[in-house]
Structure formats: structure tokens, C-alpha cells
Amino acid sequence: MPRGRQNATYFHGGTGRSRGRRTALAMRTSTPTAAAVTISRTGPFARQGMEAGAGLEIWAEENDVRLTVVDDGGSRSAALRAYAAWLDQGVDLLVGPYASGLVRAVAPLVCGAGRLLYNHGGSTDDLAQPGLVSLPAPASTYFEGVVQEAMARQVKRLLVARGPGRFARAVAAGAVVRGSQRGIDAQMIMVDSVTAAGAAGAALLVVGRFDEDVAVIRRVRGWPRAPALLGAVAAGLPAFGEQLGPAAEDVLGPVQWWPSRQRPEVGPSGADFAGRYRRQTGREPSYVAAQAAAAGYLAHTAHHRGLAAETVRRWRTSTLLGDFALDDGWHQVGHRVRTIRWQHGRMVPVGQAPAGAPGLD
Numbered sequence: 001m002p003r004g005r006q007n008a009t010y011f012h013g014g015t016g017r018s019r020g021r022r023t024a025l026a027m028r029t030s031t032p033t034a035a036a037v038t039i040s041r042t043g044p045f046a047r048q049g050m051e052a053g054a055g056l057e058i059w060a061e062e063n064d065v066r067l068t069v070v071d072d073g074g075s076r077s078a079a080l081r082a083y084a085a086w087l088d089q090g091v092d093l094l095v096g097p098y099a100s101g102l103v104r105a106v107a108p109l110v111c112g113a114g115r116l117l118y119n120h121g122g123s124t125d126d127l128a129q130p131g132l133v134s135l136p137a138p139a140s141t142y143f144e145g146v147v148q149e150a151m152a153r154q155v156k157r158l159l160v161a162r163g164p165g166r167f168a169r170a171v172a173a174g175a176v177v178r179g180s181q182r183g184i185d186a187q188m189i190m191v192d193s194v195t196a197a198g199a200a201g202a203a204l205l206v207v208g209r210f211d212e213d214v215a216v217i218r219r220v221r222g223w224p225r226a227p228a229l230l231g232a233v234a235a236g237l238p239a240f241g242e243q244l245g246p247a248a249e250d251v252l253g254p255v256q257w258w259p260s261r262q263r264p265e266v267g268p269s270g271a272d273f274a275g276r277y278r279r280q281t282g283r284e285p286s287y288v289a290a291q292a293a294a295a296g297y298l299a300h301t302a303h304h305r306g307l308a309a310e311t312v313r314r315w316r317t318s319t320l321l322g323d324f325a326l327d328d329g330w331h332q333v334g335h336r337v338r339t340i341r342w343q344h345g346r347m348v349p350v351g352q353a354p355a356g357a358p359g360l361d
Contacts, residue, residue, distance in 0.1 A: 033063070035065050036070075037067070059296035065296070068091070093118070098122075100122035100124035104124070128329050129330060134332045135332065141174060142174065146203070146253075148339075150229050157185045158184045159205070160176055235251045240342070266297050266319045267297030267320055
């Protein structure tokens with residue numbers, strides 16, 4: 001397939017062995033809407049990047065969008081180069097990269113040029129700025145449901161083990177604040193400081209990179225005395241259970257999305273999207289794929305309605321991800337994180353019986 005053709009139509013796909021590699025795919029019309037995004041097909045966020053890219057591909061194919069995807073490899077400089085070029089080219093829609101650090105680097109460039117950047121992949125609370133259209137709920141709320149579960153189980157101590165970076169710090173700090181507000185003795189430590197003695201009898205919540213979360217849970221399963229409750233950000237991804245197998249049982253985690261049959265105002269229902277994703281990829285969709293697709297549907301609708309930035313900020317609507325609403329500071333305030341528990345090899349929303357319809361509300 002041709003590479004490097006600026007006027008070609010690109011989709012996330014192929015092996016993506018080198019940074020910036022692109023795959024061309026013909027579209028159905030000669031004048032589709034042009035959209036562009038950087039996605040980590042290599043590097044530290046490749047797992048999530050592949051899922052987000054698959055979600056965006058489904059949106060683009062359905063809506064006759066000419067989507068250019070560039071592998072940023074997790075590099076801020078690579079992402080900045082790509083978005084700077086797209087600003088010069090006047091691309092119709094700009095969708096943000098995956099990971100809060102990359103969004104933090106790119107947003108001032110894009111939004112500073114008076115363009116909207118549709119953000120699906122960054123949730124750190126401090127990202128909000130005029131022009132950044134964020135769909136995910138803020139990182140500080142990720143463990144709200146897990147803290148509530150700890151209270152229900154009458155766990156008296158909360159230990160939040162975090163990795164480096166602002167995202168992990170935001171998630172951990174939010175959990176500590178909510179735990180303290182509810183009378184739980186809450187403490188934050190670094191993820192490499194977790195010990196069996198320190199976690200014994202506590203609710204242990206882990207927020208690092210995917211592999212760090214998996215490694216901690218695997219290590220905990222070998223301890224003679226287990227924590228009273230286990231939670232991990234990575235538990236919200238299907239790959240968590242695939243890698244850990246039985247060790248994932250009863251681990252709690254946050255998800256930005258759970259598929260519903262309810263039809264939103266913008267785009268397909270979560271159930272419809274999930275079906276398309278399974279047919280196209282042969283895999284179960286994660287919330288990473290769903291939030292990327294939701295950003296695409298929202299961006300495309302806003303573009304075709306000719307909505308100005310301030311109108312988008314005041315927009316109250318819904319997508320397959322859930323409710324969408326921004327406050328005066330461009331923070332997402334409409335959407336909420338849900339909490340799942342791993343049971344019998346699958347994710348089940350907390351409060352829903354595992355015997356219910358798989359993957360649907």
C-alpha cells in the first residue's frame with residue numbers, strides 16, 4: 001500500500017512497525033470530511049492506541065470520513081509535528097492523541113490556533129482549556145466507585161499505589177481525598193513500595209501503566225494474607241483478564257464506558273458500536289475504543305452543524321460514551337466513570353448480577 005501520500009486516505013491498521021507509518025484505504029466518495037489523529041501504534045501506549053484506532057476506524061468508515069492516522073510512538077515531539085502540519089493543511093477535524101501527557105503537549109498548539117481538539121485519550125483534571133473538547137470523565141473520579149465499595153465492605157484503611165506521571169497522581173489523589181472524606185484512613189505510596197505487610201487488611205488500589213498494574217496484582221496473589229479489596233485502573237481493559245486469568249477474579253476497576261442499548265443523541269448506541277467492533281476486529285471493545293469513536297461522532301456532528309467553539313462548550317448532548325456537558329472552564333461534567341468487577345473471567349458492572357445479558361445494560 002502507498003505510504004507518505006499527503007492526499008491519501010489513511011486508517012489505523014497494519015503492523016505499524018515504524019513511527020509515522022501510515023496505511024491507505026480508499027473511501028466511498030470523492031469529497032469526504034478530512035480528519036486527523038496521532039495514535040500510539042508503537043511505544044508505551046501501543047495497547048491502548050491500537051484499541052482507540054480501531055474505534056476511530058469504525059466511525060470514519062461509517063461516516064465517509066477521510067481519516068489520517070500517524071503513529072506518535074508516545075512521543076510529544078512526533079505528535080506536535082503531525083498536528084502542526086495538519087493545522088497548515090486546514091484539516092477539517094482534529095482528534096486528540098491517547099494519553100494525558102500527549103494531549104497536554106498538543107492542546108495549546110491546536111487550541112491556540114483557534115481550532116477545536118476533540119479529546120478522547122486524556123483525562124487528567126488539569127487539561128481543561130478553551131477549545132479542548134473532552135469526553136472522558138476526569139481522572140480524579142476514577143476510583144470513586146471503588147472507594148464506595150470499600151466503605152460498603154467496612155474496610156478501614158485505603159492504600160493507593162501510583163506510578164509516575166500526572167495522570168497516576170490525579171487518580172491516586174482523587175481516591176485519597178474521597179477515602180478521607182468518608183472516614184477511611186487513606187494513604188498514597190509509589191507503586192514500587194507496595195509490601196505484603198503494608199497492604200494486609202487494606203483496600204489496595206493500583207494506578208500505574210498497564211504492565212505495572214498487572215505485575216502488582218500478580219505479586220499480590222502470592223502473598224499469604226490478601227488485601228481486603230483490590231482495585232486497579234488496568235482492570236477496566238479486557239486485556240487485564242486475558243493476561244491474569246484467574247488472578248483477575250474480584251479485582252475492581254474503572255471504565256469510562258459500558259455498552260447500552262439506549263440510543264444517544266449523537267451517533268450509534270453503545271450496543272450497536274460494540275457489535276460493529278466485534279464484527280470488524282473479532283474482539284470485545286474496551287472503553288478506550290468506545291471513547292475514541294464517541295469523540296469522532298461528536299466532532300463530525302459539530303462540524304456538519306457548523307457549531308462554533310462557544311456553542312460546542314454550551315452543548316448538552318449524549319454519545320455512545322454517555323452524557324456530554326462542559327462547564328465554563330471546559331471541564332467535562334456530564335459523564336461519569338463506572339466501576340466493574342472481574343467475575344468468572346469477565347467484567348461485570350458493580351451492582352449488576354453476572355447472570356444478566358453479557359456486556360449490556
